[in-house]
Amino acid sequence: MNAVIQTLPRYVDSARLGRLAVASLHAELALAPKPGLVTPFDRGSHDDMDAGTFLRSLFALRHYFCGIALAGADDAPFSTLRTLGLNAEGAMLRATGGVNAHRGAIFSLGLLVAAAARCRSSGQPASAEQVCVAVQQWSAALMAAPLDPNSPGQRARALHRIAGVREQAAAGYPVLRALALPTLRRALAAGLPREAALCHTLMTLIAQVDDLNLLHRGGADGLHWARSEAAAFIADGGAFAVGWRPRLQQLGDAFVARRLSPGGSADLLACSWFLLQQEAV
Template identity: 80%
Template sequence: MSAVLNVLRPCVDSVRLGRLAVDSLHAELAVAPKPGLVTPFDPGSHDDMDAGTFLRSLFALRHYFRDIALAGADDAPFPALRTLGIQAEAAMLRATGGINTHRGAIFSLGLLVAAAARCRSMGLPVSGEQVCLGVRHWSPELLAAPLDPHSPGQRVRARHGIAGVRQQAAAGYPMLRTLALPTLREALAAGLPREAALCHTLMALVAKLDDINLLHRGGAEGLHWARTQAATFMADGGAFAAGWRPRLQQLGEAFVARRLSPGGSADLLACSVFLLQQEAA
């Protein structure tokens, strides 16, 4: 019987991790206000997508996160994970009519799901920080994988000389380990409601991250403006301050007026939610 359970456990864990990944993306979508980003109430700075577009994408991706968890539990090489990611991106684009809703999450959250499953299968620690570091297992192959030099993200990264999501992953996601996870943990431990804690963490990320989405939409000036506004919000207490919600809504109007959307920060917020949830799974 124990042998049967040992065979079944990775499959059960992978299904659970896949569900948590989808749940974390849904949690990020549901949070409001989020300056410039899609919420259930408005499309933010986007004129080609709304909450319905995101929900169609999430439905299309539900099997991907389970499958990449299974691959991680089997200690699959990076090319196998990459193939799953390419297939997931194609499914997303079919579901959304060619609109990119979750490309960044397919990459980063997918790798974290695989790392969480691998940690479990090998009896390694599963704290959020350790799972981030676990992604470094695939670093050599990850960094050697071919790039599309014509993609918007790669063009922006090359133009501004900043590290992209591939470099973040190869380094074990330092922004998650040193900023997002501690900020979210502390906000929840201090008694902030979940939505407020997520808004607080998002703005902490916007203040510090070289967000490629912001660079793509607003250039260096747009990124600097967004980071300055987020840093001011955090310095004034963030979501711990009285009246934080109308202040963040007002800031969101300014983001929309500039057509700015911190999509990279939103991806890491969803990753943070997943990393905390999987600790108890």
């Protein structure tokens, strides 16, 4: 009985973190307008998925995020986390009929959920930035893990010889610590509503990240165009500017015309929102 009582808080906290992860992905899905990305109102630049596809994927992943939180709380080895992630990919693909809706989030958000749970269970601080750094405990295993050379993101990564999300994770997600989280914190502190703050942060990420989804769809020229357009949006005030919403919708139409979709930046946005929300749990 004592063992059960001692274990219960870990289960409760892991379940909370798992629910926050799913809620963060849902917040990203519900966000609109988003250039080239799926929203509840349109498919963006995607012919093979819509909001329903993402919701089916989220339903299939709800147990994964709770499970990987519990594994993190139990200080499970990276091999266990990787197995959970691969199983989650299979569940996602079965739920979506083979459509990759959340592979990037399964990786990055899964690692951050596990790291947050581990920090809490070991009595360490769990600020957003500290959780990012905590992912570095798995750096060696991350870099040694095999990659799928046939995935679109890995093909783009190899072709253009740039670092990908695995390198970000191994380094403790510096893009989240130095860019996304400060941007989101400042936007919220300045009084922007959640939707505006998230859109502003998304465009900041698009302007500065080597998004593999953009590279896969548009090559180096497409990535350069997307980053330039996002940078111009931010330079003109971003979501702080009057009339930002119709301007972002117009920019979204231009992304769709070029079939560009910044899915990597969207994953980082969901991770950022999760990291802020878990601080209050």
